[in-house]
Amino acid sequence: MPLFWRIFALNAVVLAAATALLLWAPVTVSVPVVFTEALVLLGGLVVMLVANAVLLQVGLAPLDRLSRRMATVDLLRPGQRLPVAGQGSVSQLISAFNDMLARLEAERAASSTRALSAQEAERRRIAQELHDEVGQSLTAVLLELIRAAERVDDADLRADLHHAEQTTRDSLDEVRRLARRLRPGVLEDLGLVSALTALVTDLSTHTGLAILHEFQPGLPALDEQTELVIYRVVQEGLTNVARHAEATRVEITLRHSEGVVGLRIRDDGRGLGLAHEGAGIRGMRERALLVGATLDLGASPTGGTEVNLWVPLDRNGA
Structure with a gap:
């Protein structure tokens, strides 16, 4: 009726x-x-x-x-549907709303895929230019400074040249580190576990955080897109901890069981509190949608924040 x-x-x-x-x-x-x-x-x-x-x-x-x-x-939390009962006009309206949500989620996932693919391509291009152009220029400057320091007899001038040499060397290392963060070549060459280990080591060195990681051996083979999503979620999660959490300890766990690969990032910082989700967290949610994964944020038992990412596997474990 x-x-x-x-x-x-x-x-x-x-x-x-x-x-x-x-x-x-x-x-x-x-x-x-x-x-x-x-x-x-x-x-x-x-x-x-x-x-x-x-x-x-x-x-x-x-x-x-x-x-x-x-x-x-929220389109970044798919599956929010209303139950439909009966065949009246209200039920038809709710069914139309559910269908509209399904179309919007599909369109959002497709547009996010295109945007993030373009973003990754741009990151690769910038990383390549940093490595080839800026890196080579700094290397040339460094070699010139080394040769100049060897030819100079004045002790004060030689000390200044050595100082400039060290500054250039530090800048070159920073450019290489930025290039690695923009384009994780080790992910393509050595796989997910090696890339995460290198990322954890690099961030721990530069931020002073005590980062403990446990990666379960024998992880199933994942496609390139899924590995990149997991890598970027860990990267963004650790960056958020270093910038905002005021934490001293972070635990990262990567496991698989019953057709799901699970990632957990747990810190002992000040927690989320009443803060709204920023662009970093929403970017993590968009990446999770690309591979049909589920991302959840909440309070950790240590008082900080816990990030959980569940990536479903197909029947063949891929």
């Missing part, structure tokens, strides 16, 4: 019941109205209003649930 006729029928039932009571019940109205008669009429009016409110609340409850879901839906 359409919503209009449902509401009309509910009101008609209430009014018909009130009319029947007035017609057949031994109730009369005097002029002027007697107190007992006024009490009966007011009581009947209250009963009618309460009954009408209850019936309307029941009839419009699905629309209230729909409006709340529309206000809180």
Whole structure:
């Protein structure tokens, strides 16, 4: 039954019941109205209003649930659907809303795939230019400084040249480190575990964090996209810990069981609190959607933040 006729029928039932009571019940109205008669009429009016409110609340409850879901839906958390009951207009509206969510999630996943693929391609290009152009230029400057320091007799000038040489060497190391972060070549050459180990070692050295990692041996072979998603989630998670968490210890675990590869990043920092998710966390969620993974953030037993990523495997373990 359409919503209009449902509401009309509910009101008609209430009014018909009130009319029947007035017609057949031994109730009369005097002029002027007697107190007992006024009490009966007011009581009947209250009963009618309460009954009408209850019936309307029941009839419009699905629309209230729909409006709340529309206000809180997040395309980065797929699968948020409303239950559909019956075949009326409200049920058709909820079904249309669920179908619209499915289309929006599919379009969001496709657009995120294109955007992140373009981002990775741009990172590779920048990393290559840093390595080939800036890296080679700094190497040439470093060699010139070394030769100049060998030809100079003045001790003060030689010390200045050695200082410039060390500064150039540090800059060259920093450029190489940035290039590795932009394009993890070790991920392509040696695989996920080796790339994560190198990432953890590099970040621990530069941030001073105590990063403990446990990578279960015998991990199933993952495709290139999935390995890159796991690597970027670890990279972004550790970067967030170093910048915002005020933590001293981080634990990283990578395991697989029952058709799922699970990644966990746990720190002992100040936790999320009431902070809103920033671009980094939402970027992690978008990457998780690329491979059908689930990303969850919450409080860790150590008082900080815990990030969990579950990547489903197919029946063949790939």
